[in-house]
Amino acid sequence: KTLLRKTIDKIKSESLAKVDWAGTTYEWSEDVNRVLRHTFKLNSFRPKQLSAINSTIAGQHALVVMPTGAGKSLCYQLPALIKPGITIVISPLISLMEDQVRLLTIRNIPAKLITSTTSRDETTTVLNLLKDKNTPIKLLYVTPERLAKSKMFMANLQKCYADGRLQRIAIDEVHCCSQWGHDFRPDYKFLGILSGMFPNVPILGLTATATAHVLNDVQKILNIQGCLVIKSTFNRPNLFYKILEKPTSQEECVTILEKLLKFRYKGESGIIYTNSIKECQDLAEELRKRGLKVGCYHAQMEACSRSKVHSKWHDKYYQAIVATVAFGMGIDKPDVRFIIHHTISKSMENYYQESGRAGRDGKRAECVTLFRMQDIFKVSPMVFSSAGNLDKLYGMIKYCLNGKYCRRQLIAEHFEEDWGLADCNKMCDVCTNPCSVLKEISLENHCQAISCVFDKAESTDTKLTAQKLLSAWFLTGPVNLRHKCVEPKFSRNLGEDVIAFLLINGYIVEDFHFTPYSTISYLKKGPNMESVTDVDFSLKMTVRKYSNFDLDRPAPRDLESKESSNDEVRQERPEKSKKVSPIAEPKAKKS
Numbered sequence: 001k002t003l004l005r006k007t008i009d010k011i012k013s014e015s016l017a018k019v020d021w022a023g024t025t026y027e028w029s030e031d032v033n034r035v036l037r038h039t040f041k042l043n044s045f046r047p048k049q050l051s052a053i054n055s056t057i058a059g060q061h062a063l064v065v066m067p068t069g070a071g072k073s074l075c076y077q078l079p080a081l082i083k084p085g086i087t088i089v090i091s092p093l094i095s096l097m098e099d100q101v102r103l104l105t106i107r108n109i110p111a112k113l114i115t116s117t118t119s120r121d122e123t124t125t126v127l128n129l130l131k132d133k134n135t136p137i138k139l140l141y142v143t144p145e146r147l148a149k150s151k152m153f154m155a156n157l158q159k160c161y162a163d164g165r166l167q168r169i170a171i172d173e174v175h176c177c178s179q180w181g182h183d184f185r186p187d188y189k190f191l192g193i194l195s196g197m198f199p200n201v202p203i204l205g206l207t208a209t210a211t212a213h214v215l216n217d218v219q220k221i222l223n224i225q226g227c228l229v230i231k232s233t234f235n236r237p238n239l240f241y242k243i244l245e246k247p248t249s250q251e252e253c254v255t256i257l258e259k260l261l262k263f264r265y266k267g268e269s270g271i272i273y274t275n276s277i278k279e280c281q282d283l284a285e286e287l288r289k290r291g292l293k294v295g296c297y298h299a300q301m302e303a304c305s306r307s308k309v310h311s312k313w314h315d316k317y318y319q320a321i322v323a324t325v326a327f328g329m330g331i332d333k334p335d336v337r338f339i340i341h342h343t344i345s346k347s348m349e350n351y352y353q354e355s356g357r358a359g360r361d362g363k364r365a366e367c368v369t370l371f372r373m374q375d376i377f378k379v380s381p382m383v384f385s386s387a388g389n390l391d392k393l394y395g396m397i398k399y400c401l402n403g404k405y406c407r408r409q410l411i412a413e414h415f416e417e418d419w420g421l422a423d424c425n426k427m428c429d430v431c432t433n434p435c436s437v438l439k440e441i442s443l444e445n446h447c448q449a450i451s452c453v454f455d456k457a458e459s460t461d462t463k464l465t466a467q468k469l470l471s472a473w474f475l476t477g478p479v480n481l482r483h484k485c486v487e488p489k490f491s492r493n494l495g496e497d498v499i500a501f502l503l504i505n506g507y508i509v510e511d512f513h514f515t516p517y518s519t520i521s522y523l524k525k526g527p528n529m530e531s532v533t534d535v536d537f538s539l540k541m542t543v544r545k546y547s548n549f550d551l552d553r554p555a556p557r558d559l560e561s562k563e564s565s566n567d568e569v570r571q572e573r574p575e576k577s578k579k580v581s582p583i584a585e586p587k588a589k590k591s
C-alpha cells in the first residue's frame with residue numbers, strides 16, 4: 001500500500017514539475033504584474049518567485065524552498081491580493097510577523113495578526129473578521145500555537161471556509177514541522193489537519209531548509225505528499241567563504257577578531273556567532289576592552305534589551321553583535337558585510353542559515369569561520385544526545401577540514417544541488433589559490449601509533465581527552481601513555497587535524513561522560529581502527545592550506561565580474577556533475 005502511495009506521489013510530483021509555472025499568460029498574469037509594480041513597487045521577480053505565485057493561484061499545494069533573503073514572503077503576499085478572500089499566514093516568530101504587518105500596512109495592504117500577546121479586545125476584533133463577509137483584510141498572520149490552542153479561532157476559520165472566503169494557507173518556516181529540521185516546534189504538528197479540514201484550499205509551505213529528508217517529512221506531516229516543490233538555487237554568489245585557523249589562546253583569537261573589525265571590516269556591520277552564552281558574554285567583553293563597539297545577544301536576555309541591541313546594530317551604533325544562535329530568524333538587515341563564526345556551527349544547515357544572513361543586498365560579503373580541533377569537543381557534548389546530531393556536526397567538520405575542493409561544491413553537495421565550479425567565481429578560500437600543490441599525508445603509521453596510545457590508556461584505565469591523546473601521540477604527555485611507533489614529524493596543529501579527520505571517518509569515536517556540572521567528551525577507538533593492522537591498509541589525508549587573507553586591509557567591496565560567458569559555463573558541466581567526496585572515503589567499512 002505504501003509503495004503504491006509512493007509511486008502515485010512520485011508520478012504526481014513529476015507531472016506537476018513539468019508544467020511551466022513561470023509562464024506569463026495565465027488569466028491572472030496581468031494582475032500579478034500590476035500588483036508587483038504598483039503595490040509592492042518592485043520591478044521584477046527574483047528566481048522562482050513567479051512559479052511559486054502562479055502555482056498557488058492555480059490552487060496547487062506547494063513547498064517553496066529558497067535561501068534566506070531570497071524573497072519568500074512575496075510568494076504569499078502577492079497572491080493574496082489577486083483573488084477575493086483571506087490568506088492565513090502561519091509564522092513562528094512574533095517579531096517577524098509584526099515586521100511584515102507593519103510593512104504591508106505602509107503599502108496599504110490590509111493585514112492583521114494575532115499572537116499570544118495580542119490584547120483580548122483586539123483578538124475578538126480579529127476573530128470576528130474571519131466571519132465578516134465585508135472585511136477588507138487580505139492577510140491574517142497567526143502563530144501555530146494560537147491555531148493549535150484556540151478553538152474559537154478554528155471555529156471561525158471553518159466558518160470562513162464555509163463561506164468560501166478562505167483563499168490560501170501559507171506556512172512560513174515550514175521545516176519547523178519536522179523533527180529533522182533545525183528548529184522543531186511541536187505545535188507545527190497540528191497543521192497536519194489543515195489539508196483535510198479545508199479541501200481545495202491551497203497550502204503554501206516556505207522554508208530555507210532544502211534537504212530531501214526534511215521536505216519529505218514536511219509533506220507527510222502536512223498531508224500533501226507529492227505536492228509541487230519549487231526550489232531556487234542555494235548558491236549565494238556574493239558570499240565569500242573562508243576557514244581561518246583558530247589560535248590556541250583566546251588572547252590571540254581576540255586579536256584576530258580585533259584586526260578584522262578594525263581594519264578588514266572597518267565601518268561595516270556584521271555578526272560574530274559563538275557557541276554558548278558564557279562565550280558570547282566573555283567575547284563581547286574582551287572586544288569592548290579593545291575599544292570596539294559590539295553588542296551582545298543571547299536567549300537569556302529580556303525581550304526588550306534584545307530588541308535594543310538589535311536596533312543599535314541596525315543603526316550602526318554597534319559594528320557587530322556577538323551572539324548565540326538565538327540571534328537568528330527575523331534579522332532583516334540588508335548590508336551585513338561579515339559573519340564570523342568564533343566557534344563552528346552544529347551542522348552545515350545551521351552554518352548555511354547563519355552565514356546566509358550576510359549580503360542580502362547582493363553586494364560582496366564574507367563568511368569567516370575560525371576552526372580548530374578543540375572546538376569540536378565544545379560543541380559535541382551539546383548535541384550528542386539526539387540521534388543524528390553528531391553526524392551533522394561531523395559534516396560541519398568535514399567542511400572545515402577541507403582544503404581541496406571548492407567550498408561551494410561541498411555546500412552544494414550538502415543541499416543535494418549541482419553547482420558548476422564556475423558558480424564560485426573565486427569566492428572561496430580554496431578557489432582563490434588553487435595553483436599551489438596539495439600536500440597529502442599517509443596516515444597508516446600514525447593510526448598504529450594512535451591505536452597503541454588507546455591500548456595503553458585502556459590498560460591503565462586512563463580516560464583520554466583529545467588533548468591527552470594528542471600529547472601522547474606527540475610523545476609529550478604522561479610517560480605511561482607513550483607509544484613506541486613512529487613519532488609525527490609535523491606540527492601539533494596538523495596533528496589536531498589528523499585527529500579530527502580520524503574522528504569523522506570512524507577511526508576514533510567520542511565517549512561522553514557526565515559530571516555534575518558538564519559533559520565531557522573522551523575518545524575511544526572507533527570501528528574502523530580494527531583494520532589499521534591489515535597489510536593493505538591505506539589512508540591518506542589532504543592537508544588544508546591557508547590562503548592569504550589580509551586581516552589588516554579592507555575587504556574587497558565589489559564582486560569580480562565573471563570572466564566566462566554562461567555558455568562556456570554550461571559546457572564545463574558534465575565533468576563536474578560526477579559526485580566527488582571531499583575527503584577520501586575510509587577504506588574499511590563501519591561495522
Ligand code: ADP
Nearest residue numbers: 042044045046066067068069070071072073074
Ligand atoms: P526570505 O523570507 O526568503 O528570507 P524575505 O521575504 O524576507 O526573504 O525578503 C528579503 C528581502 O528581499 C526583502 O527586503 C524583500 O523586500 C526583498 N525582495 C523580495 N522580492 C524581491 C524582488 N522581486 N525584487 C527586489 N527585492 C525583493
Ligand code: MG
Nearest residue numbers: 069072073172
Ligand atoms: Mg522569511
Ligand code: ZN
Nearest residue numbers: 406424428431
Ligand atoms: Zn570555490
